Amino acid sequence: MTISNHASVPETIALPPKEFSRTLYAYVVWGGLALALLWSWAPAEMDRVTYLFSDSGNMVEYASGFLTPNFHDWDYYVQEMILTVQIALWGTVLSIFFGIPFAILSSSNVAPIWIVQPVRRLMDACRAINELVFAVLFVVAVGLGPFAGVMALFVHNLGIIAKLFSEAVEAIDPYPVEGIRATGASKLQEIIYGIIPQVAPLWISFSLYRFETNVRSATVLGVVGAGGIGQILFESIRGFYYGETAAILIIVVITVTVVDLLSQQLRKLAI
Amino acid sequence: MVAVSIDGLTKTFGRKRALNGVSLEIPAGEMVALIGASGSGKSTLIRHIAGLERGDAGCIAIHGREIQSAGRLSGEARDMRRSIGVIFQQFNLVDRLPVITNVLVGFLGQINRLRGTLGFFSRNEKHIAMRALHRVGICEQARQRASTLSGGQQQRAAIARALVQGARLMLADEPIASLDPASARRVMEILAGINKEDGMTVVVSLHQVEYARRYCPRTIAMKDGAVVYDGPSVALDTAFLKELYGEASDELILPDAPVSDQPRERPVVAIGSGAPALATA
Ligand SMILES: Nc1ncnc2c1ncn2[C@@H]1O[C@H](COP(=O)(O)OP(=O)(O)OP(=O)(O)O)[C@@H](O)[C@H]1O
Ligand SMILES: [Mg+2]
Numbered sequence: 001m002t003i004s005n006h007a008s009v010p011e012t013i014a015l016p017p018k019e020f021s022r023t024l025y026a027y028v029v030w031g032g033l034a035l036a037l038l039w040s041w042a043p044a045e046m047d048r049v050t051y052l053f054s055d056s057g058n059m060v061e062y063a064s065g066f067l068t069p070n071f072h073d074w075d076y077y078v079q080e081m082i083l084t085v086q087i088a089l090w091g092t093v094l095s096i097f098f099g100i101p102f103a104i105l106s107s108s109n110v111a112p113i114w115i116v117q118p119v120r121r122l123m124d125a126c127r128a129i130n131e132l133v134f135a136v137l138f139v140v141a142v143g144l145g146p147f148a149g150v151m152a153l154f155v156h157n158l159g160i161i162a163k164l165f166s167e168a169v170e171a172i173d174p175y176p177v178e179g180i181r182a183t184g185a186s187k188l189q190e191i192i193y194g195i196i197p198q199v200a201p202l203w204i205s206f207s208l209y210r211f212e213t214n215v216r217s218a219t220v221l222g223v224v225g226a227g228g229i230g231q232i233l234f235e236s237i238r239g240f241y242y243g244e245t246a247a248i249l250i251i252v253v254i255t256v257t258v259v260d261l262l263s264q265q266l267r268k269l270a271i
Numbered sequence: 272m273v274a275v276s277i278d279g280l281t282k283t284f285g286r287k288r289a290l291n292g293v294s295l296e297i298p299a300g301e302m303v304a305l306i307g308a309s310g311s312g313k314s315t316l317i318r319h320i321a322g323l324e325r326g327d328a329g330c331i332a333i334h335g336r337e338i339q340s341a342g343r344l345s346g347e348a349r350d351m352r353r354s355i356g357v358i359f360q361q362f363n364l365v366d367r368l369p370v371i372t373n374v375l376v377g378f379l380g381q382i383n384r385l386r387g388t389l390g391f392f393s394r395n396e397k398h399i400a401m402r403a404l405h406r407v408g409i410c411e412q413a414r415q416r417a418s419t420l421s422g423g424q425q426q427r428a429a430i431a432r433a434l435v436q437g438a439r440l441m442l443a444d445e446p447i448a449s450l451d452p453a454s455a456r457r458v459m460e461i462l463a464g465i466n467k468e469d470g471m472t473v474v475v476s477l478h479q480v481e482y483a484r485r486y487c488p489r490t491i492a493m494k495d496g497a498v499v500y501d502g503p504s505v506a507l508d509t510a511f512l513k514e515l516y517g518e519a520s521d522e523l524i525l526p527d528a529p530v531s532d533q534p535r536e537r538p539v540v541a542i543g544s545g546a547p548a549l550a551t552a
Contacts, residue, residue, distance in 0.1 A: 179363025183436050184353035184380025197367040
């Protein structure tokens with residue numbers, strides 16, 4: 001016996017109508033995006049897009065300068081690149097170390113609301129301010145050099161780590177934690193035995209991802225005098241040394257790619 | 272000595288009354304089954320006894336010490352939880368930690384806080400944990416992650432944790448609901464063994480009435496958040512269970528209570544009129 005033999009089943013079953021509110025929502029979102037793009041066209045000088053093509057002769061000349069990279073000072077570049085990675089390493093590790101307590105304090109399933117809200121706002125502030133801005137501030141405070149870069153990465157990433165880590169904490173399974181609580185463990189012990197093991201793989205993965213990103217960010221810190229390869233990159237661009245600029249950029253790209261690949265492999269192991 | 276004493280416990284979730292004036296007393300050393308249809312408030316009651324949830328009114332005392340009263344958790348609740356072992360339907364083990372660590376967690380309430388927090392467990396403590404695992408029959412799996420164990424093994428690891436904890440009262444919330452019959456029997460045997468050999472008080476919520484009859488001399492039945500029967504398990508008869516479980520009764524009720532030798536006892540401590548029928552019906 002098939003279903004269609006049933007007298008009670010109608011020939012066609014009407015699809016329930018779309019919810020009006022959802023249709024409206026789609027119009028508002030897409031319409032709003034279109035309006036925002038129009039509104040931003042002139043201020044962003046998007047009309048100059050033609051210059052990319054009208055001055056194509058200049059562009060070709062500019063580009064061809066890069067085709068003959070000058071590796072004469074390669075050891076100096078590599079040395080600066082290693083320094084850049086070292087800055088990123090310290091900035092990342094400091095932000096993880098200090099970010100963990102902030103992450104826990106900004107997780108609504110662990111801390112009370114009157115702690116969560118202020119801590120989250122503080123972390124928002126760290127995140128909202130770009131690392132380059134922090135770098136300028138720290139150059140003033142602690143002087144030119146790599147330490148200012150480390151501090152800039154540290155403070156900006158503190159906000160990011162706290163947010164990413166606390167999102168992982170808020171998504172945990174509460175039952176194992178309750179199981180630990182039921183043994184008479186303290187709150188800190190609940191966190192260490194119940195929460196950390198659950199979030200560890202995600203935390204490791206986020207940390208490695210932040211390290212990748214920080215290596216990339218650290219390559220521009222030198223522009224404001226906060227150490228690393230950015231400084232010589234900026235100088236060679238401003239001096240129209242195309243060959244040197246190309247060599248530095250190649251070293252940056254290779255390093256960033258290698259760091260990304262390594263960290264991706266490590267992340268796979270963590271999960 | 273009274274292990275659990277509850278007086279007028281009431282709890283409302285939003286507009287849902289989950290517990291409605293529950294009063295009962297369980298002497299130390301008893302093994303009691305808690306039965307009732309889905310949503311009748313068994314888990315909620317167990318969570319209140321363990322001090323994991325606060326009631327709206329009424330009070331609960333464990334071994335003569337108040338753990339909560341009139342919606343307030345006693346200041347000693349964290350300390351008192353040590354003497355209460357809780358086993359949950361979902362096992363509540365930490366999946367990514369090895370079984371042995373999950374069991375060692377049972378020591379956290381007893382040892383120096385700092386040492387427990389840092390995870391420095393002594394050789395003797397590890398030895399005790401291994402003995403507990405041996406007792407529940409899973410010492411070979413000690414180094415495996417909890418997530419790699421079968422359901423029945425995880426439940427036994429949870430029991431081992433409660434054993435290590437030095438609990439005197441064991442609360443088990445549907446410990447066998449997700450287990451196959453062989454594992455279920457195994458877990459019930461272990462609970463019964465702990466009750467007999469260690470004199471531990473055991474309160475176990477169950478869906479399968481035949482397990483209540485086999486392992487627990489006393490049964491407490493709940494319906495809509497109230498205790499509707501409290502008496503010997505052998506006196507539970509099919510008519511009563513049909514009423515207790517309503518529609519869902521067919522799957523739950525197995526062969527009728529042992530009728531054999533003695534004439535069937537009627538419920539002795541039925542709440543309300545003293546009649547065997549459901550008080551609320
Ligand atoms: N945290 C909560 N929030 C809201 N309602 C809840 C909560 N916990 C329990 N309830 C409600 O309280 C009632 C009793 O639930 P409880 O889990 O105690 O039932 P149960 O007897 O254990 O059922 P089951 O046999 O299905 O496990 C249910 O109606 C449930 O929806
Ligand atoms: Mg339940």
